Amino acid sequence: MADPRRRLRAFIVFAAVVLAIFGARLVQIQGIQGPALARAGEASLLRTISLPALRGTITDINGVVLAQSMDAVNVTCDQTQVTNPGLEAVALSPIVGVDVATLTSRLTGVRRFAYVAKGLTPQKWLQVAALKLPGVLSERTQARFYPAGPVGANLVGFVGAAGTGLAGVEYALNAPLAGVPGSLTYERGSGGSVIATGVNQQIAAIQGVTVRLTINRDIQYMAQQAIADQVAAAQADSGTVVVMDPATGQIVAMATVPTVDSNHPGGAAASDRGNRAVSDVFEPGSTSKVMTMSAVIQERAANPLTHIVVPPTLLRGGKTFHDDIAHGTWDLTLTGVLARSSNLGTILASEKIGAATLYKYLKLFGIGESTGMNFPGESTGFIPTLTNWSRTSFPTIAFGQGLSLTAVQAASVYSTIANNGVRVAPSVIAGTTGSNGLFSPAPAATSVQVVSAATATTIRTMLESVVSDQGTAPLASIPGYRVAGKTGTANRIDSRCSCYRGYTSSFIGMAPADAPRLVVAVFLQNPRNGHFGGQLAAPVFKRVMTYALQVLGIPPTDTRRPILPITFGG
Numbered sequence: 001m002a003d004p005r006r007r008l009r010a011f012i013v014f015a016a017v018v019l020a021i022f023g024a025r026l027v028q029i030q031g032i033q034g035p036a037l038a039r040a041g042e043a044s045l046l047r048t049i050s051l052p053a054l055r056g057t058i059t060d061i062n063g064v065v066l067a068q069s070m071d072a073v074n075v076t077c078d079q080t081q082v083t084n085p086g087l088e089a090v091a092l093s094p095i096v097g098v099d100v101a102t103l104t105s106r107l108t109g110v111r112r113f114a115y116v117a118k119g120l121t122p123q124k125w126l127q128v129a130a131l132k133l134p135g136v137l138s139e140r141t142q143a144r145f146y147p148a149g150p151v152g153a154n155l156v157g158f159v160g161a162a163g164t165g166l167a168g169v170e171y172a173l174n175a176p177l178a179g180v181p182g183s184l185t186y187e188r189g190s191g192g193s194v195i196a197t198g199v200n201q202q203i204a205a206i207q208g209v210t211v212r213l214t215i216n217r218d219i220q221y222m223a224q225q226a227i228a229d230q231v232a233a234a235q236a237d238s239g240t241v242v243v244m245d246p247a248t249g250q251i252v253a254m255a256t257v258p259t260v261d262s263n264h265p266g267g268a269a270a271s272d273r274g275n276r277a278v279s280d281v282f283e284p285g286s287t288s289k290v291m292t293m294s295a296v297i298q299e300r301a302a303n304p305l306t307h308i309v310v311p312p313t314l315l316r317g318g319k320t321f322h323d324d325i326a327h328g329t330w331d332l333t334l335t336g337v338l339a340r341s342s343n344l345g346t347i348l349a350s351e352k353i354g355a356a357t358l359y360k361y362l363k364l365f366g367i368g369e370s371t372g373m374n375f376p377g378e379s380t381g382f383i384p385t386l387t388n389w390s391r392t393s394f395p396t397i398a399f400g401q402g403l404s405l406t407a408v409q410a411a412s413v414y415s416t417i418a419n420n421g422v423r424v425a426p427s428v429i430a431g432t433t434g435s436n437g438l439f440s441p442a443p444a445a446t447s448v449q450v451v452s453a454a455t456a457t458t459i460r461t462m463l464e465s466v467v468s469d470q471g472t473a474p475l476a477s478i479p480g481y482r483v484a485g486k487t488g489t490a491n492r493i494d495s496r497c498s499c500y501r502g503y504t505s506s507f508i509g510m511a512p513a514d515a516p517r518l519v520v521a522v523f524l525q526n527p528r529n530g531h532f533g534g535q536l537a538a539p540v541f542k543r544v545m546t547y548a549l550q551v552l553g554i555p556p557t558d559t560r561r562p563i564l565p566i567t568f569g570g
Helices: 002-032 034-043 085-096 100-107 122-131 168-172 174-178 217-234 285-298 334-339 343-350 355-364 393-398 407-418 453-467 533-551
Strands: 046-051 065-077 114-120 136-145 182-187 200-203 210-213 238-244 251-257 307-310 313-316 319-322 330-333 422-424 429-433 439-441 447-449 484-494 499-511 518-525
Touching: 065 122, 085 100, 085 114, 085 122, 100 114, 114 122, 114 136, 122 136, 168 174, 217 238, 217 251, 217 518, 217 533, 238 407, 238 533, 251 533, 285 334, 285 343, 285 355, 285 407, 285 453, 285 484, 285 499, 285 533, 307 334, 307 343, 313 343, 313 393, 319 343, 330 334, 334 343, 334 453, 343 393, 355 393, 407 422, 407 453, 407 499, 407 518, 453 484, 453 499, 484 533, 499 533, 518 533
Parallel strands: none
Antiparallel strands: 046 182, 065 114, 065 136, 182 200, 210 429, 238 251, 238 518, 307 330, 313 319, 422 447, 429 439, 484 499, 499 518
16 A cells, blocks of 8 residues: 555646746746737738838929929739730730840749839829739839930939939939938738738928039020030031039039930940049140230230240250241230130240249149039049159140140039139039938039139130130121130041041130120040031031020120230230
């Protein structure tokens, strides 16, 4: 009897121990780990999806839309549910604009998710949905639309398939334009369906900022048309026009040809998708003489009436220099040197101040320096440091060869003269408007006094002689307005041979000359039907400047142009 009692007591003890263990474990699960386990279970049923932010709009200075995002639909499919890929492709093709063979391939297979066509308008999707094609589904998205097409496209840029900026302002300001995505967290049932009474938490997306550019769409359009027409007529490789407000540094138009349609960037060559106005560098030629003359006058080494005897040729550094046209000895004033665009006269004038002083002023005008625009692909141009000048560098740089700049830098040089000697950094961004609806103007542009107001006024008066009947650009004159400017016909560097071949033809001018409101710079690269800037670029200047003066309501000043003699004693 003792043994059965001992076994019963042992069993009772064992049972008590087991119950104690289970009890402790239950307390641990319910009291200690319970909340954590509950959260883990709940997390396994939660799903979080990203809510894309609406990309910000890009407008011109007057609020005209140049780029905007709109609701769109991607057509997708569950290939396993598509019953007849060929027939469905035939039905879809005229609506989505994709060929039947491509659509058939996208509809065929065993993937549960595949894209059929992207970026349809909601109206187009309604046409697709009405077909009730098995396996064909939809996905909400956004599409970028550029209402002006190629107008301003090289400045505005474009986005890629993922909606990220790939060029121009779209790239430079991608982060603020993109905004901040939101999120949606919801609870799913066992079958993946949304539990209506479950967790539902949403963080709203923050829309991207609206970017207001400084350009005027109408003037931009005219600039593109004018340079496109002349590029075709001159059989040139490319052309560029920059219109600038000299007082503010704001770019009113920035046109380049060939161009791109931002709605279809793949339709243009890669070289045409960038912005030549800030990326392409070239030797300016005679338009650079305004910097040399400004330095000479600022240093009081000469004045507009100073007698310059220009021989048929000059020997400098072992090289014989000559003018574009053969001539005998010219008795010119300093004004006449500029009016007739004499390389030799400019060399003689520059020797009155020396290489070091000329170099100082070229740097003050911004050559070889960043404009501060921070535009994608922007070049600083180039001027060799003074210690690296060869025996012929001084004379060639004086009349515009041996240094390089961009179209915007060249326009900035003339804007400095137009703005009484103050160089204001160029800009293309007027400001931004945030999700709060408040407009924030761009920071004020930096400025530097390059020459005195008196020197700038003198140079402007001298430049008016260029547009006279005795100068190189009478085709740039505008009835009723005083116009000042300078032609350029520079030898062009051909990268294929690292030699000079072809020309850069240019004209840069301002109006009204006595109180300049606008500067227009025109460049044609490698024209084959003519090459002189006064013949090719000056008419483009006249067309663009005349239109811009009218659009902006800038009246003539009703003052007479001072007549400065071009020949000495004349």
